[in-house]
Amino acid sequence: MSADRDQLRLRVEQVGNLPTLPGTVTRIAEMVDCTETTGRQLGMEIARDQVISAKVLKLVNSGFYGFSQPITTISHAVTLLGFNTVKSLVLSSTVLDMMKDSLPGLWEHSMACARTCSLIAGHLQIDDPEEISTAGLLHDLGKVVLRQSMEREFHQVVQWIEEKDVLFVEAERAIVGVHHGELAGWLLEKWALPERLVQPIVAHHDFDPQRDHARSTAVLHLADILCRAEAFGSGGDRKIPRLLPDALALLEMTGDDVVDIMQQMSEELRDIARM
Amino acid sequence: MLQIPAEEAQVGDRVAAPVRDENGRVLLPVGARLSPAVLSRLSGWGVREISVDREGGAGGKSVEDFIGELDHRFANHEADALMMRIKAAAHKHLQQCR
Numbered sequence: 001m002s003a004d005r006d007q008l009r010l011r012v013e014q015v016g017n018l019p020t021l022p023g024t025v026t027r028i029a030e031m032v033d034c035t036e037t038t039g040r041q042l043g044m045e046i047a048r049d050q051v052i053s054a055k056v057l058k059l060v061n062s063g064f065y066g067f068s069q070p071i072t073t074i075s076h077a078v079t080l081l082g083f084n085t086v087k088s089l090v091l092s093s094t095v096l097d098m099m100k101d102s103l104p105g106l107w108e109h110s111m112a113c114a115r116t117c118s119l120i121a122g123h124l125q126i127d128d129p130e131e132i133s134t135a136g137l138l139h140d141l142g143k144v145v146l147r148q149s150m151e152r153e154f155h156q157v158v159q160w161i162e163e164k165d166v167l168f169v170e171a172e173r174a175i176v177g178v179h180h181g182e183l184a185g186w187l188l189e190k191w192a193l194p195e196r197l198v199q200p201i202v203a204h205h206d207f208d209p210q211r212d213h214a215r216s217t218a219v220l221h222l223a224d225i226l227c228r229a230e231a232f233g234s235g236g237d238r239k240i241p242r243l244l245p246d247a248l249a250l251l252e253m254t255g256d257d258v259v260d261i262m263q264q265m266s267e268e269l270r271d272i273a274r275m
Numbered sequence: 276m277l278q279i280p281a282e283e284a285q286v287g288d289r290v291a292a293p294v295r296d297e298n299g300r301v302l303l304p305v306g307a308r309l310s311p312a313v314l315s316r317l318s319g320w321g322v323r324e325i326s327v328d329r330e331g332g333a334g335g336k337s338v339e340d341f342i343g344e345l346d347h348r349f350a351n352h353e354a355d356a357l358m359m360r361i362k363a364a365a366h367k368h369l370q371q372c373r
Contacts, residue, residue: 231345
């Protein structure tokens, strides 16, 4: 890492208004990863935080999960959804609030990307689709970091996009020197989230089949581009990055498969605004 | 139906799922049209998200507006067969929104 990048990272980490993850969320993430945790213990820990409990119940009863009967208790949610889904829900309920206050359309784009990751994971029969879905939800968190921690540069980036009509990531490279994937990576490492979740987010604009977690990164790269193609929400620019053939090759997917996924998106993401 | 943050709701949107308070009491029924007065109260009621039906899509854009933006978005990728295939699929889905 160059001295400039070191200084930038330090600046991001030292700024007081960097988004913080509540202690409850961190504890819940640790409990889910511990094989000895019971559903009752997990439910009790979540229920101790009334704000997070309320957010989780609201999210689980929204159209996102599509249950026909209302879920009224955290323990019911844990039983029905399983540990990893509940962990994603707790994290999502916290992070989505940060998204709503940053760029117009970022909340919708992030929700769409999470669900598209799930569709692709289902197509590929990936064992842990929840983790990739969470990566989809968090993949543009670096834009929130930029907005909250580096306001002057954020406005320069927005102006650069307006004037040059380039991708958000290109404007960030020109103005800041790093992009939102890397910024999110610094924050997520500070939150002590696992490498298998962080790495795809860091590299979703720099896919390299040789890097760790390349398969998850390829899923996220594809999902991001398909959401931009379908205009679900907004990534903050008017362009679309190129889908890298290496990513599709690694997933052993064809153009027909991509069109099939897009058809599923158009049917299943009707509740998300095109922007 | 669109599920959106309450602050993105617009005058004229029609409520697509009941808006309830913490006790389950219905504040706005399905079909209610959002007025400026109701919009200004959503935050005070603690409503963070709302499901609405909106004529003309988000931001009042027409399908033609969306297709014009789609053309612009893919303008740098015309030599890339896969990207053009993705664009064609997105174009078809936008046409179905009519």
